[in-house]
Amino acid sequence: MKLAIVIPYYKIAFLEECLNSLVAQTNKNFHVYIGNDSSPDDPGELINQYRSSLKLIYTGFSSNLGKTSLVKQWERCIDLVNDEEWILLMGDDDVLGKNCVRDFYNNLEEVNCRNINVFRYSSQVIDESGIAISSTYYHPVIENSIDFLYRRLAGLTRSSLSEYIFRKKQVAKIGFKEFPLAWHTDDLAILEFSNFQNIFSVTTSTVFFRNSGHNISSKNDNTIQKNLANFYFYHYLIKEHSKIFSEHQILILWDKMEKAFLDDKKHVGLAIKYSSLSFKNFKFIRFLDFSRRYLQAILK
Structure with a gap:
C-alpha cells in the first residue's frame, strides 16, 4: 500500500461527508490517519462507524497545537503514517471525487518514471451545502x-x-515552512517538494474544497495575519531561492512583497527585513524609491 490519506481533525461539521468520500473511492488501496487536535467536538463515535469500511488509524492528541501552529499539527499527524510512500494531507471539510485514488495509481508508474514528487488533481470550490460555487480548475x-x-x-x-499528494521522503527531508496561519505554506511546499521542477496533474478526478466561512481561507477576520504571511512568503523566496527565478519573476516577487509591506506599513519588523534584503541584494535605487512611497503612505 503506497498512499496515506492524513486528516488533521478539528471541526466535526463536515467530517462525515469527508469520510463518506473516502468510502466511495473506487480504489480502496489507502490508509486513513486522523489526528484530533484536542477538538471540543469528540469525533470518536462518528469515526467508529467507519472502522469496518476504511483502513483507519485514529489518534486523539491531548494538546491543541493548531491554535498556535497548524504546521506542527500537520507534522504530528504525518508522523502517524507507517510505511506508505505518498501522503495526501486532507482538510476535514473537503471531499475527494470517487476516482481520485484510482487515478493516482493509474498514473503512478509514469510519475515515478519522470521522478516527480508532487501529484495534483483538478479542483472545484463548494459551499457549506456542498453546492459548487466555482468552475472546475484544470x-x-x-x-x-x-x-x-x-x-x-x-x-x-x-x-x-x-x-495534492506529496512523496513522503520529500516531506520528511524538507518539511513545511511555518508562516502565520500556514498561509502560503502549501504554496512553498509545492515548490520545494517538487525541487522547483514538475507537477503531475490529472483532469479525470476532482477534489472539492469547501469554502464554508469557518476555515482560514474563507474567513475575513484574519487579514493582518494573512498579510504578514504574504510578506514572509515573498521575502523567503527572494532570500532563499532568488537564483531559481528569472529576472522578471524576481521583480514580481519584489512587487508582491512591497505591497504586503505597505498593507501593514506600521510593522517595524517588516521594515527591518525589507531594508536588510534590499541592501544584501544591492537594490539601492529600488529601496530609495520604495522608501519615498512608504513615507507618502505613512503621511496620508
Missing part, C-alpha cells in the same frame, strides 16, 4: 511548479492543500 498534465506559482499570482488559477 491544469496541464506536466507543469513546472514555478510556472504554476506565477499563474496563481496572476489570478489565473487557485490551489489548496487537499488537492
